[in-house]
Amino acid sequence: MSSLVTEPSSYLDATADAYGAIAVRYAELARTALDDAPLDRAMLAAFAELARTGDHGSVAELGCGPGYLTAHLRDLGLDVFGVDLSPVMIDLARESYPDLRFEVGSMDALDLADGSLHGVVSWYSVIHTPPQELPSYFAEFNRILAPDGHLLLGFFESEGDPVTPFDHKVVTAYRWPMDDLAELAADAGFTEVGRMMRAPREGERFGHGRLLMRKAKQVA
Template sequence: MSWRVTEPSPSLAATADAYDAVAVRYAAFARNELDALPLDRAVLAAFADLARSTTAGPVAELGCGPGRVAAHLRDLGLDVFGVDLSPVMVDLAREAYPGIRFEVGSMDALDLADGTLSGIVSWYSVIHAPPRDLPAYFAEFRRVLASGGHLVLAFFESEGGPVTAFDHAVATAYRWPVDGLAELAGEAGFVEIGRMLREPLPGERHRRGHLLMRADERPG
């Protein structure tokens, strides 16, 4: 598999630069975070069970950061690889998890053939995308997923309010109403299977949202 070498948009380049700058500290902070998040692990376990039922190909973690979620998915028995916009994050992921393939790339322009993935995990990776750009991300996710493949989205939930920008620790991010995000993904060809909302834990500022979705059959 090869990857496109494209010039990122100014917003994507700024996000990549911001994560490059904090990558070492971020990786150390996030490495064992799932250990204290049983509900989040339950979502990933449900996704893994569903992804194993689709035999089209591997699972991709898009926006994989330092690789800890991809490693968790591997430990759940999935054939997984990771893609991230930040070269420093990818280097750290490769160093920490040498048995998993990690590549630099943008999740809105994947060098993958149509329908080649069994599943996609987007774990807080579309949070920095301006709302106007999300339809293109979801269209790309749908393109590379096999019909019947599964997508899991983790994001910051707006607690019933509208889409809201906030001062994320790394770069500007957006909180989404769960219904609004589900509707937007539905317009790209995804069917909701389930959702999980959890209240912020100590040290967290915002409610966390999780959507589990299936790629609908392609027309024709």
């Protein structure tokens, strides 16, 4: 497969550089991110069960970082590969999980055929996207998904506030109201399957949202 690299804008450059600078430490912490998160694992398992149905191809984790979640999805029975903006992260992912496929790329412009995937997971990977840029990401998710393909989003919830930037430990990120993010996805052609709001655990500052969406079938 050819490289998925696209020409990044300034905020993409900043995000890739910031994660590249802390990649090794981030990878160490991420390996156990799901260990004490039964609700997160349950939502991922629900996505995997839905994504295993049909015959529309593989699943992509977009913004895969060091690959721990891609490997978890593989263990749930999915034909999955990972894409990330940071070459350093991709190198770590390939080293840790040599049996899986990882590519450098920007998830708003992927070198993937229309309708080629049965599932997309964006697990805290759109949180650094400026709100005005996010519709183009959802449009790209819709393009690469087959009809009835599923999209799972993980993000920081704003808990009643509007879209709110905050000082993420790596680079500026945004907290989203669940309803607003669902509406944005609906505008791009997705219908909601389910949602979950998880309270912050010890050491976490904010609540966590999960949205499970399905690409609407095309009407003849």
